[in-house]
Amino acid sequence: MSKSMLKIDNLTTGYGQRQVLHDLSLSVPEGSVVGITGPNGHGKTTLLRAISGLVPVWSGQIFLNGTAIQEMPAYTRVNQGLVHIPQGDLIFPDMTIEENLILGGYLAPSGDELNRRLETVYDFFPRLFERSSQQARTLSGGERRMLGIGRGLMTSGEIMMLDEPSLGLAPKIIDHIYEVIAGLRTSSPTLLIVEENPTRLQSVADWIYLMDDGAFVWNGSADELKESSDLLNTYLGA
């Protein structure tokens, strides 16, 4: 049993008076790719935001590499090795691609390391290299997604969480993105991916959780999910 990079115990939280997540527990073993899928608006993004600290937790615990992080402010969790590539990209609009990427490497220990990571990102995304001095606000949807992922790569942590990497993109670009994700496994082996589209998720994930109304109603291997079309029908109308 490999050690879990990320472990969540009985996580409950919400916004204001409204509870969104109900008693969630999950585990992401080191070196594996775990996926979370389910209908939209049911709390998947809230879960990732609670893990990275953008949303405070009401009760429950989050363990990153054995350390409890649920009380830590968001920026220190990054230092502990948690990378969150958020839904909607959240790029810095009035900065260039390169400036965005450099900010991604804010915690890099040295200038050399920063440059090394920058090269890696440009290798993954040659398009970004071509447009490196372009203002981020002028980028297309696919380019923004690449920038978001690239920025996450710059932050270079122990576990990378991706929130809806295929959101709003054309199928060909999604192909490219998922190729990159598959390729990520060599450099950043532990991934947690939230994806509304279970088919895409099945192609990269080892283990998948199904979320409905803020609770996990099923979890199993990707193959199991592929086999049970009923499950998919009930929750995703697939």
Add this chain to the structure above:
Amino acid sequence: MDTFLQITISGLTVGAMYAVGTLALSLLWGSMGMLNMAHGGFIAIGGYTGYWVMTVLGGHWLFVLPIAGLAGMLAGYALYHLVVRWMYEREDFSVNIIIVTVAIASLVENSLLNIAGPSAMRQPFKIPSGFKISDVVVPYQTLLTLAVALVMMVLVSWTVNRTKVGYVIRAVSQNKDAALLMGINVQLAFTQALVLAGGIAAISGVMVTSMTQLFPAVGYDTTIKSFIICIIAGLGNIPGALTMAFVLGMFEITVQYVFGQRYGFPAMLGLVVLVLIWRPHGVFGKATVNRV
């Protein structure tokens, strides 16, 4: 011709003071969404510190600006740690902080009233006399004011665009959540922004009080005018605000010359109201996308 020259010089001077004010206010609005109505407090603190350095401590005038700046920076730091820090995470921050900073402005004024007394004093940091261009006297103090304002604009611009601190402040103002996810200590960035804003406001306070007088409520006038300049330019747009500061400064002085002193501010205000009806986000402002 002389009138024109006089108006230009006065307008530029006044505009320079507003410009520095807008710098401080824009910095805080852009990075934190904070409308700092206590800006006038920083101005007053700067003015009184300058006076204190020269009169009470008998210091050399060289020390005035740096020490006033330091006082402002401390005040900014205090403002963050005592007040803003607790309010930032709550909802309605942008409104609550207005209320609180109005209260703080009053607090500072009241304290200064008790410490220094209500009577207006002369700011000793002043170069007397000036030189003549045709029949118009250009006071040396005006040139000094313009020079100081220019230096501060360059300083802030350099800090925001070239230093790591400024880089971080810019990132936080463009997307706070993303900045957090990069490992940026956003609280620290806010503190730095407040310290910077406090420092430049205090230094501008020395100059403002040298042109007018030194009294506890001295900061209110510049604050409200700098604010409406920020708004007419579009909150958060620094180059736009600097431009509008000079434009409106000239406008105010012109109106004062033509119609009388008392109509300066109301006319300025009227102009801003009219422009805002036409362009509610300001002349240079961008309509922001509000996510529901």
Add this chain to the structure above:
Amino acid sequence: MNKQKNSTSSINIRRDLWIGAVFLLVAALLPIIGMSNYVLTQVTLFFIWAAVVTQWNLVFGVAGVFSLGHMAVFAAGGYVTAMMGLYLDINLWLALPIGALAAVIFSLLMGAATLRLRGPYIAVMTFAIAQGIYALIITDVDCFIMADLLCLNFTGGAKGLIHYGNFGFREWLGYSHRLWGNYYMGLALLTLGLVFALCVMYSPIGLTFGALRDNQICAEARGINRIRFQLLVFAVSGIFTGLAGGVYAGILGTIGPDIFSLSLLLFLLSMMVVGGRGTRWGPVLGAAALMVVDSGLREIPEFRNFGLALIIILSMIFLPGGLVKLVHGIFHWQPRSLIKLERTDQQLRQFQNQKTSKTKVY
């Protein structure tokens, strides 16, 4: 579901009516029981300020329009009432509605000037407008009337307006009871103003204001015309504010630019904030609390503003819901929110049981 909602608001209405009736009774009886002239005047002032804040609360708290220029509306009512008495020799009682009308028009203009602005912009602009009016009044040095070699400015200038008449209480009630007239007038003002504000808050208009405050984009998407309602709230809140200004002018016998001062703004703002903005009883509670605190602060006049400012800051940090929330917390809300969470848990467990019984098939 609708029936449930209606019954809760009718419970609220009934409870408010009871609370109001009790206070009204107590307040009406107080002078009869016996009060020093000083306390009588202070309570009268409390009535006036509370009336103003209840109207301001409609704009600021209920509609979420952060106007800091409300004192200018108050001033419009007061100054116009006084000017009617001074320049046109109109009986002050008749001048009151004229003042109120002027206040409504001024408030509408202020609303129109800031119509397309959002949030903090409105705060700054309304504050600036009030300060602009203040500047114009203070610098009014031209002589409008020469009365026995005495130069009187049109707006009264920095000195203010005087000698415009009064409500005639001294003639009706005699010298020793003249203050009773002021007192009951103030009480009537507060009662009517509060009833009016509560009616607005309970009405569909009030709910619309709240919807616009809570989520403007959603509200507009549902067809609510924000412009119409913003103008409406400014106009509506101006009525009793203007009346309050007129009453203030009539009772005090003088009205001057000090009503634009930052300390008065802060005083009233703290009433709204400490009481609980957007709530029904917050303004009155806050006004009462602040009047009490202020009577203490008057002992140390040099630090009065300091004290008021500190109160605002501390209550914003530690008591963001205001006194109303505190009182409610003591009486109701906690049990209710627990019940809410319990029900959600139950529902969830039921749901999960259903789901697991389904998945067991696999």
